[in-house]
Amino acid sequence: xxxxVELTLTPLSxxxxxxxxxxxxxxxxxxxxxxxxxxxxxxxxxxxEVMRFLNKKIYNTFLNSENIIMNMKIIKxxxxxxxxxx
Numbered sequence: 001x002x003x004x005v006e007l008t009l010t011p012l013s014x015x016x017x018x019x020x021x022x023x024x025x026x027x028x029x030x031x032x033x034x035x036x037x038x039x040x041x042x043x044x045x046x047x048x049e050v051m052r053f054l055n056k057k058i059y060n061t062f063l064n065s066e067n068i069i070m071n072m073k074i075i076k077x078x079x080x081x082x083x084x085x086x
Contacts (some may be wrong), residue, residue, distance in 0.1 A: 001046065001076065002045065002046060002078040003043050003044070004075040004079040005050060005054065005072060006073040007041050007042070007059075007071070008070055009070055010071070011065055011069075012067035013067060013068075021031065022061075023061050026061075027057060028051055031045075031061070032050060042080070045078075047076075051075065
């Protein structure tokens with residue numbers, strides 16, 4: 001089953017930029033399709049594989065940071081090729 005995941009990492013820290021950049025760099029080390037925007041990072045792939053991968057990456061980020069928020073949206077389908085038609 002294919003999914004689309006949108007992630008927004010919000011560290012409540014003065015050095016938030018380095019935490020966000022490190023997290024995004026860790027996501028880039030995957031075989032999944034990744035799309036980065038100024039407000040979020042999107043990852044596309046198989047449900048079980050993506051969630052297993054994200055579980056490790058989120059765990060490590062939380063382990064190494066205090067006071068951090070992760071917002072996640074999951075859509076049941078691969079929306080990576082979405083193009084607005086309006």
